[in-house]
Amino acid sequence: MNITASVKKIKKDNFVAELYLDPFNKRLRVDDYAGELAHAVNEAEKTAKEHQYEKVIFRGRVENYIDLLAMGFQCEAVIDGYFRGSDQYFFCKYFSDERRTNGHWISEDSIVKNVASLERNPDVIMPSSEYQLIKITEEDAVKLAELYREVFKIYPTPLHDPSYIKKTIREGTIYYAFQYKDDLVSAASAEVNLFYKNAELTDCATLPTHRKHGLMKILLEKLEKDLKSQSVFCAYSIARALSFGMNAVLHQLGYSYRGRLLNNCYIFDKLENMNVWVKNLANSD
Structure with missing residues (x-):
């Protein structure tokens, strides 16, 4: 089976939709839509069932909130300002009881509560000169992988x-x-959507032996500056709900918790819940 994700654009007489097909994570995401909502939903669900996916995610708009609830979706998280200033709602529907069940929810609630109680400290301290901050080019792809x-x-x-x-x-x-030295030890990225003026801060990784130097905070702040220079002010990140450290970094940098996506993707070593964090860069220094 081909596990590479792909984008499918559908144009019919009364609706258009952009579907993100993700066989590795057994899910389909509707990233954009216009026109007759019910027909777009039917097309997404039909495609998901054809591919035996277990979850459909719909990037919904506020004006469709009640309609999507009525169609059997549930809202799991929100991204403030995603659609050029208008909020985006993650509406989800499941096609198996197993995908709808997770044994970590209560412990993850506790992590969010403990993270929220931390004093916010956006200040970053540059590590020793042995650490060199670089912008990745195609020449660095092998080391980054x-x-x-x-x-x-x-x-x-x-x-x-x-x-x-x-x-x-x-x-x-x-x-x-x-x-x-000669190795990359910490990295992060920003996936930029210039049409809707938002960006996902993602792909955050630091080798365990280099995790006590605050490297990730520095990388995320650097990405934020790049985004602001492109007039992209809606920044969001989707972090492993079981990772206290990554959620704490986002909280300390001024991101706000906006919900949790259940059994969202395979990451680290299993299918995991993911916390959504959002920041308006227009309000940051």
Whole structure:
């Protein structure tokens, strides 16, 4: 089976839709739509069942909130300002009881509560001169893929493949990393949507032996500056709900918790819940 994700654009007489087909994570996401909502939903569900996917995610708009609830979806999270200033709602529907069940929800609630109680500290301290901050180019793709292979046994996108990283760079994804001696030891990226003026801060990885230096905060702040220079002010990140450290970094940088996506993707070593965090960069220094 081909596990590479793909985009399917559908244009009918009374609706258009952009579907993201993700066989590796057994899910379909509706990234954009216009026209007759019910027909777009029917098309998405039909396609998901044809591919035996277990979950449909709909990037819904506020004006369709009640309609999507009535069609059996549930709202799991929100991204403030995603659609050029208008909020986006993650509406989800499941096609198996197993995909709808997760045993970590209560412990993840506790992590969010403990993270929220931390004092916010956006200040970053540059590490020693042995760490060099670099912007990743296609020439660095092999080293970056090695870093992701070492940190993640499983990842929802094929970042273990240097050719995939090169492709995303050509499509506008921004990567920053810290180099220590000859190796990359920490990295993060921003997937930019210039049409709707938003960006997902993602692909955050640091080798365990380099995790006490605050490298990720520095990388994310650097990405934020790049985004603001492109007039992209809606920044969001989707972090492993079981990762106290990553959720704490986002909280300290001024991101707000906006919900949790249930059994969203295969990452680290299993199917995991993911927390959604959002920040309006227009209000940051």
